[in-house]
Amino acid sequence: MKKTTNFFPGRKTVSFRKGPSGHLRQDPSDEAMRIKTDPSLQDKSPAQLQHHVSTNALTAVLQRGGDVSDRHEVMGEYGLQFGKYNGKSFRWLLENDIGYVIYLIKTVEEEERAGKFNPQGNSKDSLLSFLDYARSFQEVEDLREYLSSRKPASPVASEGDTIVGFGVRAKDTWEQIWKSRADGYAAFILGVKCIKNSKMSNLQQQRAESGPLQPHPEL
Template identity: 55%
Template sequence: LSIRMKRKLIFSRRVEVNFRRGPTGYPRQDPSDEAKKIKNPDFQDRSPALREDKVKENAHSIVLLRGGDVTDKQEVLGEYLAQFGKYKGKSFRWILENDVGYVVYLTHKVEEEERAGQINPDGLKKESCLSFLEYSSFTEIVHLLEYISKRLAEPDHAVGIDDTLVGFGVHSKKTWREIWENRADGYVTFILQKNCVPGSKMFKLKQYLQASRSNVLSSFRDGS
């Protein structure tokens, strides 16, 4: 028995993240069919958030049982169960495999909070979120975030960008500036919460709105 156990430990493989790839080669940001089901409240975990040490203990046990390397922090983090948001109760690795767009959203959200000097008092939820973002520092994610940033810096995002037509939906004839200036109607919030296909009209509008919101937060901070 001990010999078989040793062989299992020696030949066990690290469980890799299976990213869904888009046409550009970057991880797809739209949610998988499994992730879409989570929109249904019946599939959401509403139990109280667990402490970080308990989450780590559970993840450690899972890795150990399958003969994985419990000294590999990234491997253990992959088995952490999220204690926040709509994917609460799902493993960190599952989230990366099923909704990379959620990673992008959380990254931008945390960056904006830091720039604005905001302190989120959510406690266990925020702690879990930060652990998830730490786990998400895969090369594929880093390159995707760099790609998104470069898209914002391209010429077509500079001169005349405010007058770009939305080009889809009920506000197709409105400009991006009009959408932002009338953000009180809730449409901006709606777009910012959407997972968009990179390069699409909605994706570009979302980037514009994110940049506009960041500028407002920066101006507020500088003026305070």
């Protein structure tokens, strides 16, 4: 049997965190959460020039025996030059907080569409490089497509427009229940929502019989 030679024993790839269904987990890892909640763990160093960032990444890949000709692997070692994860590698961010990655992509795209994105400075250079790196992964693009395909919930104009959802009038709104309170159903609902014969129950019964509360003159 011919023995194969591994020319790059130190090669590293992104290990995405996935849930039971195979989708990327968007919640931050324990390490990311500690950084988010503890400012003392955040790197406050000023942003470096892109040239220094790329040189440091090449050195890191070379020292661990990675493939310096692989753009993905080298960019994975780029250090972030912005935000609460400043100093962490591009690969680290994909592995630890995909939710933040999606937020960054969405925010920049919205600013570009509105003509408000102004990429200047070392931090912006780092951000653009990271977005280029993140979008090159099919897993990230699949998640973005999935999120954009979900239909947003229909907005509710007010609490009165909310469907009751239970009982003989489950399909009615709370406003409909209140407007037809002469039939006693509104009083019944208010009465069963608390302890029988309690002061609160009596107060709710009075509110049901007297009509909607009027705003206090001082409010």
